[in-house]
Amino acid sequence: MKIGLIAMSGIRACDQELLALGLTLPGFVERSKAIASLPSLALLTLAGMTPARHESCYIEIADLDHMESLPRNFDLVAISSFSAQMKEGYRLAQRYQALGIPVVMGGLHVTMNPTEPQRYGASAVLGEGEVVWPEILEDAEQGKLKPRYDARGKEFDLATAPMPAFELLDMQCYNRITVQTSRGCPWRCDFCASSILLTRRYKQKPVGRVLAEIDRIRALWPRPFIEFADDNSFVDRRYWRELLPELAKRRIRWFTETDLSVHEDEALLHMMRRAGCVEVLIGFESPVAEGLDGLELRRNWKHERFGQYRRAIERIQAAGIRVNACFVVGLDGHNRSVFDALLAFVHEAQPFDVQVTVPTPFPGTRFYSRLKAEGRLLADNAWERCTLFDINFRPSGMTAEELRAGLKRVVVALYNEEATRERREHFRRHCLRRALRRRLLPFAA
Numbered sequence: 014m015k016i017g018l019i020a021m022s023g024i025r026a027c028d029q030e031l032l033a034l035g036l037t038l039p040g041f042v043e044r045s046k047a048i049a050s051l052p053s054l055a056l057l058t059l060a061g062m063t064p065a066r067h068e069s070c071y072i073e074i075a076d077l078d079h080m081e082s083l084p085r086n087f088d089l090v091a092i093s094s095f096s097a098q099m100k101e102g103y104r105l106a107q108r109y110q111a112l113g114i115p116v117v118m119g120g121l122h123v124t125m126n127p128t129e130p131q132r133y134g135a136s137a138v139l140g141e142g143e144v145v146w147p148e149i150l151e152d153a154e155q156g157k158l159k160p161r162y163d164a165r166g167k168e169f170d171l172a173t174a175p176m177p178a179f180e181l182l183d184m185q186c187y188n189r190i191t192v193q194t195s196r197g198c199p200w201r202c203d204f205c206a207s208s209i210l211l212t213r214r215y216k217q218k219p220v221g222r223v224l225a226e227i228d229r230i231r232a233l234w235p236r237p238f239i240e241f242a243d244d245n246s247f248v249d250r251r252y253w254r255e256l257l258p259e260l261a262k263r264r265i266r267w268f269t270e271t272d273l274s275v276h277e278d279e280a281l282l283h284m285m286r287r288a289g290c291v292e293v294l295i296g297f298e299s300p301v302a303e304g305l306d307g308l309e310l311r312r313n314w315k316h317e318r319f320g321q322y323r324r325a326i327e328r329i330q331a332a333g334i335r336v337n338a339c340f341v342v343g344l345d346g347h348n349r350s351v352f353d354a355l356l357a358f359v360h361e362a363q364p365f366d367v368q369v370t371v372p373t374p375f376p377g378t379r380f381y382s383r384l385k386a387e388g389r390l391l392a393d394n395a396w397e398r399c400t401l402f403d404i405n406f407r408p409s410g411m412t413a414e415e416l417r418a419g420l421k422r423v424v425v426a427l428y429n430e431e432a433t434r435e436r437r438e439h440f441r442r443h444c445l446r447r448a449l450r451r452r453l454l455p456f457a458a
Contacts, residue, residue, distance in 0.1 A: 014088035014154060015068045018060055020053035021094035021102045022073055027403045031421060052182055053093050054191040054242050059146050060178035071181040087114050089153045096122045096375055096399035103133040110134030115158045117149055125377030131160050140164030171218040176229060184234045191242040192226050194218050198244040202309050205378065215248055220256045227263060241269035250281060260288040270294045273318060276325035282332035286448065292335040297322055300358040303346035326362045330440060333448030335365035342420060343371045348410035352419040356426055363439040367427050370401035371420060
Protein backbone atom coordinates (compact mmCIF):
# COMPACT_ATOMS: atom_id res chain seq x y z
CA MET A 14 0.00 0.00 0.00
CA LYS A 15 0.94 3.64 -0.37
CA ILE A 16 0.09 5.52 2.82
CA GLY A 17 -0.39 9.29 3.02
CA LEU A 18 0.46 10.75 6.43
CA ILE A 19 -0.99 14.26 6.67
CA ALA A 20 -0.05 16.59 9.55
CA MET A 21 -2.49 19.41 10.34
CA SER A 22 0.17 21.67 11.83
CA GLY A 23 0.54 25.43 12.13
CA ILE A 24 -0.68 28.31 14.29
CA ARG A 25 -4.41 29.04 14.34
CA ALA A 26 -6.44 31.94 15.77
CA CYS A 27 -9.97 33.13 15.02
CA ASP A 28 -9.33 36.60 16.48
CA GLN A 29 -8.19 38.48 13.39
CA GLU A 30 -6.87 41.46 15.36
CA LEU A 31 -4.68 39.20 17.49
CA LEU A 32 -3.60 37.32 14.37
CA ALA A 33 -2.56 40.58 12.74
CA LEU A 34 -0.55 41.54 15.83
CA GLY A 35 1.23 38.20 15.61
CA LEU A 36 2.47 39.05 12.15
CA THR A 37 4.22 42.21 13.34
CA LEU A 38 5.40 41.80 16.93
CA PRO A 39 8.97 40.43 16.97
CA GLY A 40 8.71 38.19 20.05
CA PHE A 41 5.36 36.74 18.98
CA VAL A 42 6.53 36.03 15.44
CA GLU A 43 9.65 34.25 16.70
CA ARG A 44 7.78 31.82 18.95
CA SER A 45 5.02 31.24 16.38
CA LYS A 46 7.54 30.21 13.75
CA ALA A 47 9.13 27.72 16.14
CA ILE A 48 5.79 26.08 16.97
CA ALA A 49 4.53 26.07 13.39
CA SER A 50 7.63 24.35 12.07
CA LEU A 51 7.46 21.26 14.28
CA PRO A 52 6.81 18.03 12.37
CA SER A 53 4.24 15.49 13.59
CA LEU A 54 6.18 13.02 15.70
CA ALA A 55 3.07 10.84 16.00
CA LEU A 56 2.86 10.30 12.23
CA LEU A 57 6.62 9.79 11.88
CA THR A 58 6.43 7.16 14.63
CA LEU A 59 3.64 5.28 12.86
CA ALA A 60 5.65 5.42 9.64
CA GLY A 61 8.61 4.00 11.54
CA MET A 62 6.65 0.92 12.57
CA THR A 63 5.12 0.39 9.13
CA PRO A 64 6.46 -2.73 7.34
CA ALA A 65 8.85 -2.05 4.46
CA ARG A 66 6.44 -3.51 1.91
CA HIS A 67 4.35 -0.35 2.32
CA GLU A 68 5.37 3.12 1.11
CA SER A 69 4.83 6.08 3.46
CA CYS A 70 4.55 9.69 2.32
CA TYR A 71 4.62 12.53 4.88
CA ILE A 72 2.79 15.77 3.99
CA GLU A 73 2.25 19.00 5.92
CA ILE A 74 -1.18 20.54 5.39
CA ALA A 75 0.46 23.80 4.29
CA ASP A 76 2.21 21.91 1.47
CA LEU A 77 -1.05 20.24 0.51
CA ASP A 78 -2.71 23.64 0.21
CA HIS A 79 -0.06 24.68 -2.32
CA MET A 80 -0.56 21.62 -4.54
CA GLU A 81 -2.62 22.05 -7.68
CA SER A 82 -4.77 19.05 -6.83
CA LEU A 83 -5.27 16.63 -3.96
CA PRO A 84 -2.82 13.69 -4.15
CA ARG A 85 -4.91 10.64 -5.11
CA ASN A 86 -2.40 7.82 -5.34
CA PHE A 87 -2.90 6.61 -1.75
CA ASP A 88 -4.39 3.37 -0.51
CA LEU A 89 -4.75 4.76 3.00
CA VAL A 90 -4.60 8.25 4.51
CA ALA A 91 -3.80 8.94 8.17
CA ILE A 92 -4.57 12.42 9.51
CA SER A 93 -3.22 13.81 12.78
CA SER A 94 -4.75 17.01 14.13
CA PHE A 95 -5.26 19.09 17.24
CA SER A 96 -8.70 20.42 18.18
CA ALA A 97 -8.21 23.83 16.54
CA GLN A 98 -7.59 22.24 13.12
CA MET A 99 -10.05 19.39 13.56
CA LYS A 100 -12.86 20.72 11.39
CA GLU A 101 -10.35 21.37 8.62
CA GLY A 102 -9.13 17.80 9.08
CA TYR A 103 -12.67 16.46 8.80
CA ARG A 104 -13.20 18.36 5.53
CA LEU A 105 -10.03 16.79 4.19
CA ALA A 106 -11.23 13.35 5.28
CA GLN A 107 -14.49 13.90 3.40
CA ARG A 108 -12.58 14.80 0.23
CA TYR A 109 -10.61 11.57 0.40
CA GLN A 110 -13.71 9.57 1.28
CA ALA A 111 -15.37 10.94 -1.87
CA LEU A 112 -12.39 9.60 -3.85
CA GLY A 113 -12.87 6.16 -2.32
CA ILE A 114 -9.64 6.38 -0.27
CA PRO A 115 -10.02 5.18 3.35
CA VAL A 116 -9.00 7.57 6.13
CA VAL A 117 -8.02 7.05 9.77
CA MET A 118 -7.79 9.93 12.25
CA GLY A 119 -6.27 9.97 15.72
CA GLY A 120 -4.78 12.06 18.50
CA LEU A 121 -6.02 13.71 21.67
CA HIS A 122 -9.12 15.28 20.12
CA VAL A 123 -10.34 12.10 18.46
CA THR A 124 -9.71 10.11 21.64
CA MET A 125 -11.99 12.51 23.52
CA ASN A 126 -14.60 12.60 20.71
CA PRO A 127 -14.64 9.02 19.39
CA THR A 128 -17.86 9.30 17.34
CA GLU A 129 -16.93 12.40 15.35
CA PRO A 130 -14.63 10.94 12.64
CA GLN A 131 -17.23 8.43 11.46
CA ARG A 132 -19.61 11.29 10.58
CA TYR A 133 -17.02 12.39 8.02
CA GLY A 134 -16.24 8.98 6.59
CA ALA A 135 -13.10 8.32 8.68
CA SER A 136 -12.13 5.64 11.16
CA ALA A 137 -11.22 6.78 14.68
CA VAL A 138 -8.01 5.80 16.47
CA LEU A 139 -8.45 6.18 20.22
CA GLY A 140 -5.56 6.27 22.69
CA GLU A 141 -1.94 5.53 21.83
CA GLY A 142 -1.81 4.85 18.09
CA GLU A 143 1.17 2.46 18.25
CA VAL A 144 -1.00 -0.14 19.98
CA VAL A 145 -3.43 -0.54 17.07
CA TRP A 146 -1.42 0.55 14.00
CA PRO A 147 -0.48 -3.01 12.91
CA GLU A 148 -4.17 -3.98 13.03
CA ILE A 149 -5.12 -0.90 11.00
CA LEU A 150 -2.61 -1.77 8.28
CA GLU A 151 -3.79 -5.35 8.11
CA ASP A 152 -7.45 -4.31 7.84
CA ALA A 153 -6.64 -1.64 5.24
CA GLU A 154 -4.83 -4.20 3.09
CA GLN A 155 -7.97 -6.35 3.15
CA GLY A 156 -10.24 -3.37 2.48
CA LYS A 157 -12.03 -3.88 5.80
CA LEU A 158 -11.24 -0.88 8.00
CA LYS A 159 -13.27 -0.80 11.20
CA PRO A 160 -15.05 2.40 12.26
CA ARG A 161 -13.03 2.50 15.48
CA TYR A 162 -9.68 1.25 16.80
CA ASP A 163 -9.65 1.57 20.56
CA ALA A 164 -6.35 1.47 22.45
CA ARG A 165 -7.74 3.16 25.58
CA GLY A 166 -6.87 1.23 28.69
CA LYS A 167 -3.89 -0.35 26.95
CA GLU A 168 -0.45 1.08 27.69
CA PHE A 169 2.17 1.22 24.95
CA ASP A 170 5.58 0.21 26.28
CA LEU A 171 8.08 2.91 25.26
CA ALA A 172 10.82 0.29 25.58
CA THR A 173 9.48 -1.09 22.28
CA ALA A 174 9.12 2.32 20.61
CA PRO A 175 10.00 2.23 16.90
CA MET A 176 12.51 4.55 15.28
CA PRO A 177 10.48 7.45 13.83
CA ALA A 178 10.86 7.77 10.06
CA PHE A 179 12.80 11.04 10.15
CA GLU A 180 14.05 10.35 6.63
CA LEU A 181 10.58 11.25 5.31
CA LEU A 182 11.17 14.89 6.26
CA ASP A 183 12.75 17.59 4.15
CA MET A 184 15.07 18.80 6.91
CA GLN A 185 15.43 22.22 5.26
CA CYS A 186 11.79 22.93 6.11
CA TYR A 187 12.23 22.64 9.88
CA ASN A 188 14.19 24.63 12.44
CA ARG A 189 13.89 21.87 15.05
CA ILE A 190 13.05 18.17 15.19
CA THR A 191 11.12 16.47 17.98
CA VAL A 192 12.21 13.52 20.11
CA GLN A 193 10.14 12.09 22.95
CA THR A 194 11.70 10.79 26.17
CA SER A 195 8.50 10.46 28.23
CA ARG A 196 4.72 10.62 28.22
CA GLY A 197 2.50 11.99 30.96
CA CYS A 198 2.89 14.47 33.81
CA PRO A 199 2.31 13.95 37.54
CA TRP A 200 0.64 17.35 38.13
CA ARG A 201 -2.44 17.08 35.89
CA CYS A 202 -3.54 20.72 35.72
CA ASP A 203 -7.25 21.49 35.38
CA PHE A 204 -6.98 22.80 31.81
CA CYS A 205 -4.19 20.55 30.48
CA ALA A 206 -4.80 18.68 27.22
CA SER A 207 -1.49 16.86 26.87
CA SER A 208 -0.53 13.19 26.77
CA ILE A 209 -2.09 12.64 30.22
CA LEU A 210 -5.29 12.12 28.21
CA LEU A 211 -3.66 9.20 26.36
CA THR A 212 -1.77 7.46 29.15
CA ARG A 213 -2.70 6.87 32.77
CA ARG A 214 0.85 6.99 34.11
CA TYR A 215 4.15 8.78 33.65
CA LYS A 216 6.48 6.61 31.58
CA GLN A 217 9.86 6.99 29.96
CA LYS A 218 11.61 5.73 26.87
CA PRO A 219 14.90 3.89 27.56
CA VAL A 220 17.96 6.11 27.28
CA GLY A 221 19.44 3.91 24.56
CA ARG A 222 16.41 4.36 22.31
CA VAL A 223 16.41 8.13 22.80
CA LEU A 224 20.09 8.31 21.87
CA ALA A 225 19.50 6.11 18.82
CA GLU A 226 16.85 8.56 17.59
CA ILE A 227 19.17 11.51 18.10
CA ASP A 228 21.96 9.72 16.26
CA ARG A 229 19.58 9.05 13.39
CA ILE A 230 18.65 12.73 13.23
CA ARG A 231 22.34 13.72 13.33
CA ALA A 232 23.00 11.44 10.37
CA LEU A 233 20.37 13.41 8.41
CA TRP A 234 21.11 16.86 9.88
CA PRO A 235 24.70 17.39 11.17
CA ARG A 236 23.92 20.20 13.63
CA PRO A 237 20.33 19.58 14.72
CA PHE A 238 18.21 21.52 17.18
CA ILE A 239 16.12 19.04 19.17
CA GLU A 240 12.83 19.75 20.91
CA PHE A 241 12.03 17.09 23.47
CA ALA A 242 8.29 16.51 23.08
CA ASP A 243 7.72 15.80 26.77
CA ASP A 244 5.04 17.25 29.02
CA ASN A 245 7.46 17.40 31.97
CA SER A 246 10.98 16.19 31.26
CA PHE A 247 12.83 16.12 34.58
CA VAL A 248 10.47 14.14 36.79
CA ASP A 249 13.07 11.36 37.10
CA ARG A 250 16.41 13.02 37.79
CA ARG A 251 18.31 9.72 37.77
CA TYR A 252 17.17 9.10 34.20
CA TRP A 253 18.48 12.48 33.05
CA ARG A 254 21.77 12.09 34.91
CA GLU A 255 22.32 9.06 32.71
CA LEU A 256 21.12 10.76 29.51
CA LEU A 257 22.78 14.18 29.83
CA PRO A 258 26.44 13.08 29.62
CA GLU A 259 25.59 11.18 26.43
CA LEU A 260 23.85 14.23 24.96
CA ALA A 261 26.97 16.28 25.71
CA LYS A 262 29.05 13.90 23.59
CA ARG A 263 26.71 14.46 20.63
CA ARG A 264 27.13 18.23 20.57
CA ILE A 265 23.50 19.08 19.94
CA ARG A 266 21.37 22.01 21.09
CA TRP A 267 17.97 21.34 22.60
CA PHE A 268 14.81 22.70 24.22
CA THR A 269 12.31 21.04 26.54
CA GLU A 270 9.40 21.58 28.93
CA THR A 271 9.73 21.16 32.67
CA ASP A 272 8.32 22.39 35.96
CA LEU A 273 10.06 24.99 38.08
CA SER A 274 11.50 22.43 40.55
CA VAL A 275 14.49 22.06 38.22
CA HIS A 276 15.89 25.27 39.74
CA GLU A 277 16.38 23.43 43.06
CA ASP A 278 19.06 21.19 41.56
CA GLU A 279 22.02 23.37 40.59
CA ALA A 280 24.18 20.38 39.64
CA LEU A 281 21.48 19.20 37.23
CA LEU A 282 21.24 22.68 35.68
CA HIS A 283 24.98 22.65 35.05
CA MET A 284 24.75 19.20 33.46
CA MET A 285 21.88 20.37 31.27
CA ARG A 286 23.79 23.39 29.99
CA ARG A 287 26.95 21.43 29.30
CA ALA A 288 24.79 18.92 27.41
CA GLY A 289 23.49 21.65 25.09
CA CYS A 290 20.24 22.74 26.75
CA VAL A 291 19.43 26.17 25.36
CA GLU A 292 15.97 26.85 26.76
CA VAL A 293 13.30 25.38 29.03
CA LEU A 294 9.59 26.14 28.88
CA ILE A 295 7.94 26.33 32.29
CA GLY A 296 4.22 26.69 32.99
CA PHE A 297 4.12 29.30 35.76
CA GLU A 298 0.47 29.80 34.76
CA SER A 299 -0.32 32.79 37.02
CA PRO A 300 1.58 35.90 38.15
CA VAL A 301 -0.65 36.04 41.26
CA ALA A 302 -1.16 33.27 43.81
CA GLU A 303 -4.96 33.45 43.61
CA GLY A 304 -4.99 32.02 40.10
CA LEU A 305 -3.02 28.93 41.19
CA ASP A 306 -5.25 27.81 44.06
CA GLY A 307 -7.01 24.59 43.04
CA LEU A 308 -5.47 24.61 39.56
CA GLU A 309 -4.11 21.07 39.82
CA LEU A 310 -6.26 17.98 40.20
CA ARG A 311 -3.99 16.14 42.63
CA ARG A 312 -2.36 18.78 44.82
CA ASN A 313 -1.64 22.51 45.00
CA TRP A 314 1.96 22.06 43.90
CA LYS A 315 2.39 25.31 41.98
CA HIS A 316 0.43 27.34 44.52
CA GLU A 317 2.76 26.12 47.25
CA ARG A 318 5.80 27.24 45.21
CA PHE A 319 4.53 30.63 44.06
CA GLY A 320 7.08 32.38 46.26
CA GLN A 321 9.90 30.67 44.34
CA TYR A 322 8.92 31.97 40.88
CA ARG A 323 11.39 34.85 40.52
CA ARG A 324 14.20 32.92 42.19
CA ALA A 325 13.59 29.96 39.86
CA ILE A 326 13.96 32.12 36.74
CA GLU A 327 17.09 33.76 38.14
CA ARG A 328 18.82 30.46 39.00
CA ILE A 329 17.98 28.72 35.74
CA GLN A 330 19.12 31.64 33.61
CA ALA A 331 22.26 32.06 35.71
CA ALA A 332 23.20 28.59 34.45
CA GLY A 333 23.04 29.95 30.88
CA ILE A 334 19.65 28.36 30.14
CA ARG A 335 16.92 30.62 28.80
CA VAL A 336 13.49 30.47 30.45
CA ASN A 337 10.30 30.61 28.39
CA ALA A 338 7.81 31.62 31.10
CA CYS A 339 4.25 30.59 30.26
CA PHE A 340 1.23 32.32 31.76
CA VAL A 341 -2.53 31.86 31.42
CA VAL A 342 -4.66 34.96 31.99
CA GLY A 343 -8.35 34.65 32.87
CA LEU A 344 -8.09 31.79 35.35
CA ASP A 345 -10.59 31.57 38.18
CA GLY A 346 -9.10 33.88 40.81
CA HIS A 347 -8.02 36.43 38.20
CA ASN A 348 -9.61 39.85 37.80
CA ARG A 349 -8.63 42.79 35.61
CA SER A 350 -5.58 43.49 37.80
CA VAL A 351 -3.89 40.32 36.54
CA PHE A 352 -2.67 42.07 33.39
CA ASP A 353 -0.69 44.70 35.26
CA ALA A 354 0.55 42.01 37.66
CA LEU A 355 1.83 39.98 34.71
CA LEU A 356 3.63 42.94 33.16
CA ALA A 357 5.23 43.80 36.50
CA PHE A 358 6.36 40.21 37.06
CA VAL A 359 7.98 39.94 33.63
CA HIS A 360 9.69 43.31 34.04
CA GLU A 361 11.16 42.26 37.40
CA ALA A 362 12.02 38.62 36.63
CA GLN A 363 13.19 39.17 33.03
CA PRO A 364 12.64 35.71 31.54
CA PHE A 365 14.15 35.42 28.06
CA ASP A 366 10.84 34.41 26.49
CA VAL A 367 7.21 34.82 27.56
CA GLN A 368 4.14 32.95 26.37
CA VAL A 369 0.69 34.28 27.27
CA THR A 370 -2.53 32.42 26.51
CA VAL A 371 -6.11 32.23 27.80
CA PRO A 372 -7.76 29.23 29.50
CA THR A 373 -8.96 26.94 26.75
CA PRO A 374 -11.72 24.34 27.26
CA PHE A 375 -10.20 21.46 25.33
CA PRO A 376 -12.50 18.43 25.07
CA GLY A 377 -11.73 15.74 27.64
CA THR A 378 -10.29 18.11 30.22
CA ARG A 379 -11.80 18.72 33.64
CA PHE A 380 -11.91 22.41 32.72
CA TYR A 381 -14.21 21.72 29.76
CA SER A 382 -16.52 19.52 31.85
CA ARG A 383 -16.67 22.08 34.67
CA LEU A 384 -17.42 25.03 32.38
CA LYS A 385 -20.13 23.07 30.59
CA ALA A 386 -21.73 22.03 33.88
CA GLU A 387 -21.63 25.66 35.12
CA GLY A 388 -23.11 27.00 31.88
CA ARG A 389 -19.99 29.09 31.22
CA LEU A 390 -19.14 27.81 27.72
CA LEU A 391 -19.89 30.42 25.08
CA ALA A 392 -20.25 27.80 22.33
CA ASP A 393 -20.12 24.03 22.60
CA ASN A 394 -18.15 22.04 20.01
CA ALA A 395 -16.43 25.22 18.82
CA TRP A 396 -13.19 23.32 18.26
CA GLU A 397 -11.82 26.01 15.96
CA ARG A 398 -11.58 28.23 19.05
CA CYS A 399 -9.26 25.80 20.88
CA THR A 400 -6.25 27.87 19.86
CA LEU A 401 -5.08 29.10 23.30
CA PHE A 402 -5.75 32.66 22.09
CA ASP A 403 -9.52 32.67 21.40
CA ILE A 404 -11.96 32.99 24.30
CA ASN A 405 -14.82 30.50 24.52
CA PHE A 406 -15.96 30.82 28.14
CA ARG A 407 -17.19 33.33 30.69
CA PRO A 408 -14.37 34.22 33.10
CA SER A 409 -15.26 34.45 36.78
CA GLY A 410 -13.51 37.72 37.59
CA MET A 411 -14.08 39.81 34.46
CA THR A 412 -16.10 39.78 31.26
CA ALA A 413 -14.98 37.90 28.16
CA GLU A 414 -14.45 41.23 26.40
CA GLU A 415 -12.28 42.50 29.26
CA LEU A 416 -10.19 39.35 29.02
CA ARG A 417 -9.86 39.77 25.26
CA ALA A 418 -8.80 43.39 25.60
CA GLY A 419 -6.37 42.60 28.43
CA LEU A 420 -4.75 39.80 26.44
CA LYS A 421 -4.13 42.11 23.50
CA ARG A 422 -2.70 44.79 25.78
CA VAL A 423 -0.15 42.45 27.37
CA VAL A 424 0.73 40.88 24.01
CA VAL A 425 1.63 44.32 22.61
CA ALA A 426 3.51 45.26 25.78
CA LEU A 427 5.50 42.01 26.01
CA TYR A 428 6.25 41.26 22.36
CA ASN A 429 7.11 44.68 20.96
CA GLU A 430 10.65 45.26 19.74
CA GLU A 431 11.81 47.25 22.77
CA ALA A 432 10.50 44.79 25.39
CA THR A 433 11.81 41.79 23.48
CA ARG A 434 15.24 43.39 23.11
CA GLU A 435 15.32 44.29 26.83
CA ARG A 436 14.78 40.65 27.87
CA ARG A 437 17.34 39.38 25.35
CA GLU A 438 19.93 41.92 26.49
CA HIS A 439 19.34 41.10 30.14
CA PHE A 440 20.04 37.46 29.44
CA ARG A 441 23.15 38.17 27.40
CA ARG A 442 24.63 40.74 29.81
CA HIS A 443 23.83 39.12 33.13
CA CYS A 444 23.15 35.42 32.60
CA LEU A 445 25.46 34.34 29.78
CA ARG A 446 28.42 36.24 31.21
CA ARG A 447 27.86 34.61 34.58
CA ALA A 448 27.63 31.18 32.98
CA LEU A 449 30.83 31.84 31.02
CA ARG A 450 32.69 32.74 34.19
CA ARG A 451 31.54 29.45 35.71
CA ARG A 452 32.55 27.56 32.54
CA LEU A 453 29.07 26.16 32.02
CA LEU A 454 28.74 26.97 28.33
CA PRO A 455 29.64 24.24 25.82
CA PHE A 456 30.18 24.65 22.09
CA ALA A 457 26.47 25.44 21.67
CA ALA A 458 26.48 28.81 23.42
